[in-house]
Amino acid sequence: MLKQIMLQKKIEQRKNSLNELLKKAEGFATRSSELETAIDEAKTDEEVATLEEEVTKLENDKQELENEKSQLESEIADLEKELDDLNRNAPKPNQGGKRNMGNDVEIREAINEYVRTKGQARAGFTTVDGGALIPEELLSPQKVLEDVVDLSTLVNVKAVNSGSGKYPVIKKSGSKMVSVAELEKNPELAKPTITEVPYDIETYRGYIPVSQEVIDDADYDVTGLIAEEIADQELNTRNAAIAAVLKTAPAKTVTGLDGLKAVFNKDIKKVYNVKAIISASLYNELDTLKDNNGRYLLQDDITVDSGKRLFGKEVVVLDDTMIGAVEGDLVGFVGDPKAFCTLFDRKRASVKWVDNDIYGQLLAGFVRFDVVATDTEAGYYVTFTPDTQNVPEV
Incomplete structure (x- = not known):
């Protein structure tokens, strides 16, 4: 159980780093749009040249960010696979009506982690075990006809x-x-x-x-x-x-x-x-x-x-x-x-x-x-x- 918790923490750390990269990518996208507009409205060749240099630097930064993002995603995938393997090989609950107290403790700890992280940590229990989510069936919508x-x-x-x-x-x-x-x-x-x-x-x-x-x-x-x-x-x-x-x-x-x-x-x-x-x-x-x-x-x-x-x-x-x-x-x-x-x-x-x-x-x-x-x-x-x-x- 201790190893699963450590793996979960590593995964969360990697995901937090990935979130920061995604936010930075959004900032790059916004700046890219601003530069495009500025180039369109530039009045001199010097202004255009300066803006195009910034565009080139921005593209290089975006490529470095993309490489770092791919590496993090690969690490997260490897860690999640390792965690899944551990959970899959963990001891199963006792059969025949006897309660497995160790499994109950694991589920309770996982639910507490779920609450502390506002739903981001989801490994270690199912929605049936934790009762965290009660899904409702979402049917195909009917589109209102428009002329x-x-x-x-x-x-x-x-x-x-x-x-x-x-x-x-x-x-x-x-x-x-x-x-x-x-x-x-x-x-x-x-x-x-x-x-x-x-x-x-x-x-x-x-x-x-x-x-x-x-x-x-x-x-x-x-x-x-x-x-x-x-x-x-x-x-x-x-x-x-x-x-x-x-x-x-x-x-x-x-x-x-x-x-x-x-x-x-x-x-x-x-x-x-x-x-x-x-x-x-x-x-x-x-x-x-x-x-x-x-x-x-x-x-x-x-x-x-x-x-x-x-x-x-x-x-x-x-x-x-x-x-x-x-x-x-x-x-x-x-x-x-x-x-x-x-x-x-x-x-x-x-x-x-x-x-x-x-x-x-x-x-x-x-x-x-x-x-x-x-x-x-x-x-x-x-x-x-x-x-x-x-x-x-x-």
């Missing part, structure tokens, strides 16, 4: 390599060439208008802790499920940012279908690929309207995601509070979202690491992007007022 729209598929997306910059946008001049007689000098054409739109990348990040007990006891992929949730939150973050920019389009109040049709027919230039990104309440309002011949104004079209078109244009439906302000808002963006705004995508990633302090895993995600209106003539933010007195034919 998810990825707005980044509708807007212009540009991958960028720096934290800030300018994006040139060329507007059509609308001018024409002129007729020129043979051998006459070429006339100068109208110059295009180039506008430089600034962008400034923002970082969105966070993590979700998952206990190791849940990971061990569940009969489904807990970490995979949490990773999906982080991906959903990333999507929701991008959608909210894109919708916020769409709501900055020039405001236009329209009454009835005549007013809405005028936006499609004449207010937006024909060069744009117009869509209607509208609130669920406005969609419901339009979906229940019929023309004078009794035909619904929204037409079915299986070639578009929403399955509906209005005046021949695709309809995308969002929650009222995303494209509007409150439930019941009859609002939406009518125009070309790809021309109207651009998503500057810097980086996205998901990471997983072990946190021994909580005896679990931390699943994290971070995204870096900015969404900017690049062509404000490409659409309108429409507020719709029903006009039941005058329903046009289509």
Whole structure:
């Protein structure tokens, strides 16, 4: 029994050292991310060179730490194997109803060690012997169905390599060439208008802790499920940012279908690929309207995601509070979202690491992007007022 206790203490010492290395590794990861951001934002070659030298030193330190970590893990594995062999060959409790007092003492000592170390020392007894853990069955979860729209598929997306910059946008001049007689000098054409739109990348990040007990006891992929949730939150973050920019389009109040049709027919230039990104309440309002011949104004079209078109244009439906302000808002963006705004995508990633302090895993995600209106003539933010007195034919 004394040898088992000594081995257990050695294992705990090695694990404490390993915990310190893991904490140091987390600090390296944080510093590495900070250096990457600093390099992106550096203004001179000298600054970049100095930061890259620190990156090289950091990589060397990380490699040394990784080697030390591997050595500790190997030592822990060897010690735990030796402890398991000793426990396996230890004298078994007496059979026939006689109580083995020596075994009871060992279990009691192991339980005391468990309590003193707050659950970290677990060798020497089972959960049945000690009654320390009473597991509950963890069944496979049911995922709530969601109607998810990825707005980044509708807007212009540009991958960028720096934290800030300018994006040139060329507007059509609308001018024409002129007729020129043979051998006459070429006339100068109208110059295009180039506008430089600034962008400034923002970082969105966070993590979700998952206990190791849940990971061990569940009969489904807990970490995979949490990773999906982080991906959903990333999507929701991008959608909210894109919708916020769409709501900055020039405001236009329209009454009835005549007013809405005028936006499609004449207010937006024909060069744009117009869509209607509208609130669920406005969609419901339009979906229940019929023309004078009794035909619904929204037409079915299986070639578009929403399955509906209005005046021949695709309809995308969002929650009222995303494209509007409150439930019941009859609002939406009518125009070309790809021309109207651009998503500057810097980086996205998901990471997983072990946190021994909580005896679990931390699943994290971070995204870096900015969404900017690049062509404000490409659409309108429409507020719709029903006009039941005058329903046009289509």
